[in-house]
Amino acid sequence: MSFDTPPSTGCREAPVLRERGQHEVFCGLTGIIWLHRKMQDAFFLVVGSRTCAHLLQSAAGVMIFAEPRFGTAILEETDLAGLADAQVELEREVGRLIARRPDIRQLFLVGSCPSEVIKLDLARAAEKLSVQHAPHVRVLNYSGSGIETTFTQGEDACLASMVPSLPETDARQLMLVGALPDVVEDQARDLLAQMGITDVAILPARRADDPLSVGPNTVFALLQPFLGDTLAALERRGARHLPAPFPFGAEGTTGWLRAVANEFGVDDATFERVTAAPRARATRAVAQAAESLSGKSIFFFPDSQLEIPLARFLTRECGMRAIEVGTPFLHKNILGPDLDLLEAGPQLTEGQDVERQLDRCRAAQPDLTVCGLGLANPLEAEGLATKWAIELVFTPVHFYEQAGDLAGLFSRPMRRRAALKLGAA
Numbered sequence: 001m002s003f004d005t006p007p008s009t010g011c012r013e014a015p016v017l018r019e020r021g022q023h024e025v026f027c028g029l030t031g032i033i034w035l036h037r038k039m040q041d042a043f044f045l046v047v048g049s050r051t052c053a054h055l056l057q058s059a060a061g062v063m064i065f066a067e068p069r070f071g072t073a074i075l076e077e078t079d080l081a082g083l084a085d086a087q088v089e090l091e092r093e094v095g096r097l098i099a100r101r102p103d104i105r106q107l108f109l110v111g112s113c114p115s116e117v118i119k120l121d122l123a124r125a126a127e128k129l130s131v132q133h134a135p136h137v138r139v140l141n142y143s144g145s146g147i148e149t150t151f152t153q154g155e156d157a158c159l160a161s162m163v164p165s166l167p168e169t170d171a172r173q174l175m176l177v178g179a180l181p182d183v184v185e186d187q188a189r190d191l192l193a194q195m196g197i198t199d200v201a202i203l204p205a206r207r208a209d210d211p212l213s214v215g216p217n218t219v220f221a222l223l224q225p226f227l228g229d230t231l232a233a234l235e236r237r238g239a240r241h242l243p244a245p246f247p248f249g250a251e252g253t254t255g256w257l258r259a260v261a262n263e264f265g266v267d268d269a270t271f272e273r274v275t276a277a278p279r280a281r282a283t284r285a286v287a288q289a290a291e292s293l294s295g296k297s298i299f300f301f302p303d304s305q306l307e308i309p310l311a312r313f314l315t316r317e318c319g320m321r322a323i324e325v326g327t328p329f330l331h332k333n334i335l336g337p338d339l340d341l342l343e344a345g346p347q348l349t350e351g352q353d354v355e356r357q358l359d360r361c362r363a364a365q366p367d368l369t370v371c372g373l374g375l376a377n378p379l380e381a382e383g384l385a386t387k388w389a390i391e392l393v394f395t396p397v398h399f400y401e402q403a404g405d406l407a408g409l410f411s412r413p414m415r416r417r418a419a420l421k422l423g424a425a
C-alpha cells in the first residue's frame with residue numbers, strides 16, 4: 001500500500017481488549033533522565049527511598065561529568081515510621097541545595113512510592129518553598145511514583161505541573177508540547193519558520209526565562225502521545241489541541257506538519273516547497289532500513305505509549321505486519337489520527353495482564369517483539385527477537401531527518417537475530 005492513501009478501514013473503531021492485571025513497566029522517575037537534559041536550569045529532587053536513587057543512577061548511567069541536576073532526598077526509616085518530621089527536613093535540604101547551587105532556577109520535588117505511602121504533602125512543600133525562594137527559583141511538584149503508572153507518565157506529570165503557573169497571553173501562537181532533543185526541536189522550528197509560522201512556544205522551555213505563556217488563542221500540537229494530563233491542563237487554560245498523526249517517519253511528519261499548516265493558513269505550494277526535499281530524504285532513508293523489515297511481523301507489549309504511532313509507521317512505511325499493539329492507555333482524542341491510518345487487523349490492547357499477553361506472544365511467534373527490559377531477556381532466551389521500548393524515548397526519532405534512524409532501531413535487532421541464526425547453522 002502506498003502510504004499516501006489512508007486504509008479503507010482504520011483502527012479508530014476497532015475493538016480494544018482491555019486488561020487490568022499485573023504489568024511490567026518502569027516508573028515515572030525515568031523521565032528525569034531526559035527532562036533534566038532538556039531543561040538546562042532545572043533540578044529534579046526525588047523524595048524517595050534508596051531504591052529510587054538506584055533506579056535513577058542506573059537509568060542515567062555513569063556518564064555524569066558535571067554536577068548532576070537531579071538527586072534523591074532519601075527517606076530514612078525514621079521518616080517512614082513517622083518518627084521524624086520529613087516535611088521540615090525536606091524544606092531544610094531544599095534550602096541548602098538552593099544556597100549551594102545558584103544555577104538552579106526551577107526545582108521539581110518529585111514524589112515516589114514511599115513519599116506517597118507516608119502521605120508527604122509535596123504540593124504544600126513546593127508552595128511554601130516557592131514563596132521562600134521567589135523570584136529566583138520556582139518550586140513545583142509532581143509524582144513519578146511507580147504505583148499504577150508507566151515510565152513516560154513522568155514527563156506528562158512534570159509538564160502538567162508547569163501549566164497552571166504559565167503567564168496568560170492573548171497572542172495567537174503555536175505551542176509544541178513534549179521534550180525533544182534540542183537538535184530535533186530546532187529542525188521542527190526551522191520547517192515551521194520556512195512556512196511562515198514563527199510565533200512558536202515550546203513546553204518545556206529550555207530555560208526558566210525563555211518566553212512561554214498560554215491563553216485562548218494558543219493552539220498546541222503534541223510531540224509525544226503520552227501527554228494526556230498536560231493536554232487537559234492546557235485545555236483548562238483555554239488553549240486548543242490540534243489533533244494530528246505523530247511526527248514519526250515521512251508520513252507521520254508530513255501529516256503532523258499538514259495539520260499545523262492548515263491551522264495557520266499555509267498554502268499548498270509553500271507546504272510542498274518546504275516539505276518535498278526532506279520528505280524525499282526521509283522516504284529514501286526509511287526504504288533502506290525497511291529492507292529487512294518488510295513482510296515481518298511485530299508484537300507490541302504496552303510500555304512507552306508510543307506503540308500505536310509506531311505500529312502505524314512500521315506497517316505503512318516499512319511493510320511490517322502488526323499482530324498485537326498493546327498500549328498502557330488508549331486516548332482516542334490523542335491517537336485518533338494515527339488509529340485512522342493504522343489498517344484494521346492487529347489486536348489492540350489497553351492495559352496489561354502480563355502472563356496472558358506473554359501466552360499470546362509465544363503463540364504468535366512474532367519476528368520482532370517490542371517490550372520492556374524485564375521481558376526482553378526471557379523472550380530473547382526463548383528465541384524471539386526483541387526491541388527495548390525505552391530506547392525509543394531515549395533516541396532522537398521524530399521528524400524527517402530521524403526517520404531512517406527510527407526504522408533502523410527496528411531493523412538492527414532483526415539483522416542481529418538473522419546473523420545469530422546464520423552463525424548457529
Ligand code: SF4
Pocket residue numbers: 027028029048049051052053055111112113114144145146147
Ligand atoms: Fe521503585 Fe516506586 Fe521509587 Fe519508582 S518510585 S523506583 S517504583 S519505589
